[in-house]
Amino acid sequence: MPLGGIIFLALFILAFGVFLIFLARKIGGRKPGPAVKFEAYECGITGVAKKDTKISVKFYLTAILFILFDIEIIFMYPWAVTYRDFIASGQGAFVLSAMFIFLAVFIFGLFWEIKSRALEWD
Amino acid sequence: MADVIVFWFLALVTVGSGLAVVLLPNPIYCALCLAMTMVGVSALFVTLGAYFIAGVQLIVYAGAVLVLFTMVLMLFDLKSETNAFSRGVITGAIKVACAGVLSGLIAGAIVMTLGQRSSVVSPLAEKSAIDSTKALGKLLFQENVFAFEALGVLLLVIAVGTVSLARSKGGTHAKH
Amino acid sequence: MGKDTLEIAINGLKLVLIFLMMVQAVPILVWLERRGSAFIQNRFGPNRVGPLGLLQLLADAVKFLTKEDFYPRTAVKTLFYLAPVFALIPATLAFCAIPMSTPIQVAAFDAFGSSWGPYVFKIQGFDISVGIVYILGMSSLAAYTILMAGWGSGSKYSLLGALRASAQTISYELALGLSIVGVILLYGTFDLTSMIQAQEGALHFQMMGQTVTSQFLPNWGFFYQPLGAVLFFAATFAESNRLPFDLAEGEAELVAGFHTEYGGFKMLMFFIGEYGHMMVASGLFAAFYLGGYALPIPSWNPAAVLHWSTELLGSKESGSVLAAIIHFLSFNIKFGLLLWIFIWVRWTLPRFRYDQLMDLGWKTMLPWSLANAMITAVGVYLASVAMV
Numbered sequence: 001m002p003l004g005g006i007i008f009l010a011l012f013i014l015a016f017g018v019f020l021i022f023l024a025r026k027i028g029g030r031k032p033g034p035a036v037k038f039e040a041y042e043c044g045i046t047g048v049a050k051k052d053t054k055i056s057v058k059f060y061l062t063a064i065l066f067i068l069f070d071i072e073i074i075f076m077y078p079w080a081v082t083y084r085d086f087i088a089s090g091q092g093a094f095v096l097s098a099m100f101i102f103l104a105v106f107i108f109g110l111f112w113e114i115k116s117r118a119l120e121w122d
Numbered sequence: 123m124a125d126v127i128v129f130w131f132l133a134l135v136t137v138g139s140g141l142a143v144v145l146l147p148n149p150i151y152c153a154l155c156l157a158m159t160m161v162g163v164s165a166l167f168v169t170l171g172a173y174f175i176a177g178v179q180l181i182v183y184a185g186a187v188l189v190l191f192t193m194v195l196m197l198f199d200l201k202s203e204t205n206a207f208s209r210g211v212i213t214g215a216i217k218v219a220c221a222g223v224l225s226g227l228i229a230g231a232i233v234m235t236l237g238q239r240s241s242v243v244s245p246l247a248e249k250s251a252i253d254s255t256k257a258l259g260k261l262l263f264q265e266n267v268f269a270f271e272a273l274g275v276l277l278l279v280i281a282v283g284t285v286s287l288a289r290s291k292g293g294t295h296a297k298h
Numbered sequence: 299m300g301k302d303t304l305e306i307a308i309n310g311l312k313l314v315l316i317f318l319m320m321v322q323a324v325p326i327l328v329w330l331e332r333r334g335s336a337f338i339q340n341r342f343g344p345n346r347v348g349p350l351g352l353l354q355l356l357a358d359a360v361k362f363l364t365k366e367d368f369y370p371r372t373a374v375k376t377l378f379y380l381a382p383v384f385a386l387i388p389a390t391l392a393f394c395a396i397p398m399s400t401p402i403q404v405a406a407f408d409a410f411g412s413s414w415g416p417y418v419f420k421i422q423g424f425d426i427s428v429g430i431v432y433i434l435g436m437s438s439l440a441a442y443t444i445l446m447a448g449w450g451s452g453s454k455y456s457l458l459g460a461l462r463a464s465a466q467t468i469s470y471e472l473a474l475g476l477s478i479v480g481v482i483l484l485y486g487t488f489d490l491t492s493m494i495q496a497q498e499g500a501l502h503f504q505m506m507g508q509t510v511t512s513q514f515l516p517n518w519g520f521f522y523q524p525l526g527a528v529l530f531f532a533a534t535f536a537e538s539n540r541l542p543f544d545l546a547e548g549e550a551e552l553v554a555g556f557h558t559e560y561g562g563f564k565m566l567m568f569f570i571g572e573y574g575h576m577m578v579a580s581g582l583f584a585a586f587y588l589g590g591y592a593l594p595i596p597s598w599n600p601a602a603v604l605h606w607s608t609e610l611l612g613s614k615e616s617g618s619v620l621a622a623i624i625h626f627l628s629f630n631i632k633f634g635l636l637l638w639i640f641i642w643v644r645w646t647l648p649r650f651r652y653d654q655l656m657d658l659g660w661k662t663m664l665p666w667s668l669a670n671a672m673i674t675a676v677g678v679y680l681a682s683v684a685m686v
Binding site: 003004006007055057059060061063064065066067068070071072074075077078079081082085086091095098099101102105106108109112113116118 | 124127128131132165168169174178181182185186187189190193194197255256258259260262263264267270271273274275277278280281282284285288289
């Protein structure tokens, strides 16, 4: 695994990007203006502090459910990559049924969540 | 030689960002630094030859769990909470106690394993990545198949629990 | 990275070249997008600067560079400036793992008083045997860029756009990850080069106890995984935040989403990141389902092309260079067509509503990609039982 190459490229891009931003700052400059110019965009009216922003708990729920399903999917990867070896050694049916039981739980969870309206956005 | 440089660089990044998690006052920076730590740990797994585990570390921890952390932290207004847990005698005492316990654990681990360092083999394994993943798959689906199924059920329980908590009445987001 | 200084240097240079090629491709894609959209909407598009408006790219770059540098008063400057830089990293690192052509061979030679080589240079940034897992991991880091930009801007629209975008990205990552399970089952490997090699030759399958071989169709993954291919492609649209999934920047409700406050070069870097994700998606789609760099005619497989060009040019090394060029062109044609589909769809389909988007991801694409993985598993089992 070319770890050195990955690190090298990541650092190179970082340096490249920082250089470009720096260059654009130097060339573009920053001109003074009325205080309202430096406010965050608020469709023309004076900005309201973002303190008041209330965000639906749905985002949080989606992220947690994503983590759970992501873990289940990650477990399918070593299974998928060894599947042919298992078939070759005559254990294909066993491993297939093991995964199908796991997936049955997965599917049950998914449909329970759909049915319990956890995934509804309204 | 190159392996050694890569290892020290990764160790520096991982420990440095780990320290930043503890020392920085702003929780958002802490979460981002923790993500950086996870990426570093994933790269360290690669140097040990555990390629698939490295991928899992990257996908699940850096790509999912810490995205959730960062997302949740961004939902709050943090400027007022930055100082909430930083003052007071009791908090200070807890901090010192935690630091003591942790450094004791680390020191103990080092002292106990000092004599038994195993033979030094190049950790950048000779075993190819796909072989180590296949070995993992065989272990998981032959010897530990029951644990694997139990894990599926465990994840289902977590999902049900989360949904019930999010839907429970009385909170600020309760449904009518 | 390599065995000696020269190999390390060339491999490092190769990485930089791939990155610069990706950056270079973006203005061309932007031009294609603007001309393409004009063509679709019966307009002219940029046609004043240079022939066919091609110099517009240059003019845009100069304009981007000379724009005033702006950050809002409420911004967290570190994150605000770092986010566009980080936008470049995941897509580029992921793209570098995609094989673009057959390797070039260099014979041993003597220079500077010592002998070098022989070398084999792959037309691929990193040759990673767990390629898919690596690419998925790298792409999943893209969510941080969005969150950093959204929170760092200190603007309501940016924050809302970032939350939506990251929720959308992670939702579709599930369908993406699951549709890839079918591919892994089919080829039994994580390695993209092995997958491309498995797709060589003519399409053949078992039917009624005998092998049916197609005369002209190649052995592409698309014919084994049509549902998986469609799901994968749709999920990559959502991953790269392109229409019809660009809810993160739904102009009517969120101005420009997480890059509301960005302008000039910083905006351009987000664009490079977005197009980078499109390139990763197109490259992966080509490698999974369209035979990668191989030519679409079954008998002209990479080995045959290498043999032919070696005969033509007389030496193994120059033959490998010619074969690499042919395969690189072949890869680029597939790659370009897929990128054109991205642009085409953007100007054809309207945007979803947010609940429709989430419903599609969780309630339609996730179950279907699960079904696809299960059907593939059963199919692989039956096929190999029939073989024995």
